Amino acid sequence: MIADERGIVRFINPAYTKLTGVEAEDIIGQELSAARPSARLPEVIKSGKPLYNVHRKVGDVEYIASMHPIIVQEKVIGGVTIASDITEMQNLNKKLINYRNKVKGLINRVKEQNVARYDFCDILGISPEFQKIMRMAQKLSQSNISVLIRGESGTGKELFAHAIHNASKRAQGPFVVVNCAAIPVNLLESELFGYEAGAFTGANKQGKSGLVEIADEGTIFLDEIGDMNVDLQAKLLRFLQSMQFQRVGGTETVDVNVRVIAATNRDLESMVEKETFREDLYYRLNAAQLKIPPLRERKEDMEILINYFLAKNGNKDCGHYTLAEDTKRILFRYPWPGNIRELENTVNFLTSISNENVIASSNLPEKFFRDRPDRHPREDVNKEKQALIDALELFGKSVKGKKEAAKHLKISLATLYNRLKYYGIK
Numbered sequence: 001m002i003a004d005e006r007g008i009v010r011f012i013n014p015a016y017t018k019l020t021g022v023e024a025e026d027i028i029g030q031e032l033s034a035a036r037p038s039a040r041l042p043e044v045i046k047s048g049k050p051l052y053n054v055h056r057k058v059g060d061v062e063y064i065a066s067m068h069p070i071i072v073q074e075k076v077i078g079g080v081t082i083a084s085d086i087t088e089m090q091n092l093n094k095k096l097i098n099y100r101n102k103v104k105g106l107i108n109r110v111k112e113q114n115v116a117r118y119d120f121c122d123i124l125g126i127s128p129e130f131q132k133i134m135r136m137a138q139k140l141s142q143s144n145i146s147v148l149i150r151g152e153s154g155t156g157k158e159l160f161a162h163a164i165h166n167a168s169k170r171a172q173g174p175f176v177v178v179n180c181a182a183i184p185v186n187l188l189e190s191e192l193f194g195y196e197a198g199a200f201t202g203a204n205k206q207g208k209s210g211l212v213e214i215a216d217e218g219t220i221f222l223d224e225i226g227d228m229n230v231d232l233q234a235k236l237l238r239f240l241q242s243m244q245f246q247r248v249g250g251t252e253t254v255d256v257n258v259r260v261i262a263a264t265n266r267d268l269e270s271m272v273e274k275e276t277f278r279e280d281l282y283y284r285l286n287a288a289q290l291k292i293p294p295l296r297e298r299k300e301d302m303e304i305l306i307n308y309f310l311a312k313n314g315n316k317d318c319g320h321y322t323l324a325e326d327t328k329r330i331l332f333r334y335p336w337p338g339n340i341r342e343l344e345n346t347v348n349f350l351t352s353i354s355n356e357n358v359i360a361s362s363n364l365p366e367k368f369f370r371d372r373p374d375r376h377p378r379e380d381v382n383k384e385k386q387a388l389i390d391a392l393e394l395f396g397k398s399v400k401g402k403k404e405a406a407k408h409l410k411i412s413l414a415t416l417y418n419r420l421k422y423y424g425i426k
């Protein structure tokens with residue numbers, strides 16, 4: 001509908017009639033404010049300022065109107081109203097609400113998958129050295145600086161990262177774990193920084209958000225950072241310094257606010273020397289360092305850990321598990337190359353196969369009777385001989401003991417006697 005500068009209606013098209021039910025002969029030539037008292041076009045003509053998406057209801061008819069002045073040589077000479085069908089708008093709105101709910105649901109799903117599951121109270125250890133590390137980690141959780149967690153596999157590096165995030169001001173934000181060794185080198189960049197639609201063959205059509213973006217306002221845990229390829233190290237460093245990045249195949253710069261915790265069991269210093277790890281990135285990540293000692297260097301922690309894992313496996317149906325004295329002795333002298341993960345797996349294994357609640361050493365896997373590197377560091381140690389000596393030491397030299405020892409070593413009693421004779425073990 002078009003009206004002139006005096007607000008007289010000059011033109012309506014058939015679509016206007018269809019939508020409002022107003023016929024041309026009823027309105028053209030009439031003053032709009034008189035013909036349709038609630039019309040707002042006169043106000044637009046007067047002010048020279050447009051109005052968009054105004055909801056109109058005249059009688060039973062509802063529609064959306066956008067109104068614009070017609071300006072010629074800086075003078076308002078009239079105005080135009082564009083009316084659109086409200087059902088179309090309502091349908092679009094419904095669709096939008098639907099999509100919005102879907103997106104909300106997906107965001108919640110992503111959030112659920114990116115939460116830190118452990119707190120400091122889940123990290124057990126009483127040794128003074130371990131307690132010192134706990135105190136340090138608790139202090140670090142209150143700041144925003146990057147933390148590099150060092151330690152052998154299974155020492156609890158990831159556990160510490162969870163706890164630091166959960167005790168920090170970012171606890172309500174996401175905690176995103178990236179295992180740099182598990183993602184193929186050529187995919188790691190797009191996993192970290194995301195990619196635009198059609199960035200490369202095989203990519204998702206709509207593009208994909210990167211983990212760094214998902215971690216916004218939270219913490220990203222870069223596990224096995226020593227396995228990251230050198231080119232990507234450069235890109236990571238640029239990101240850490242600016243908190244900005246570009247998606248793969250994109251030009252737009254994205255800003256985020258992410259705290260970084262990295263972990264590795266590799267010797268980063270010698271990697272820096274060999275130039276397989278960038279020195280500048282090393283210093284950037286190493287703002288603070290937590291060095292978690294291996295379990296064999298803090299055997300005081302074993303008892304509490306064992307009891308915790310035993311208790312986890314016990315319940316009112318199967319009762320409470322404990323270890324027989326000799327089982328304990330064997331576990332304590334084992335060097336635990338897989339650290340707490342290995343200890344946990346061992347306890348889980350023992351509780352699942354033991355027929356008794358007091359777990360006998362006969363349930364222990366063979367490896368516990370093989371290597372004794374803590375006692376016999378010489379490389380030429382005859383492993384078989386040592387295993388025989390250990391087994392006899394454990395089970396005794398009586399016939400019953402020898403039977404048990406053979407069972408452990410998974411050899412027959414006859415073979416045991418033969419081997420003892422061969423090595424001259426009395």
Ligand SMILES: Nc1ncnc2c1ncn2[C@@H]1O[C@H](COP(=O)(O)OP(=O)(O)OP(=O)(O)O)[C@@H](O)[C@H]1O
Nearest residue numbers: 122123124125152153154155156157158159340341
């Ligand atoms: N101090 C601890 N108290 C209780 N459980 C622990 C402790 N340390 C480690 N664990 C448990 O041991 C297992 C291994 O821990 P985690 O995955 O954190 O080790 P990691 O050092 O990150 O290992 P990797 O280097 O192989 O990734 C987990 O199940 C964890 O819950």
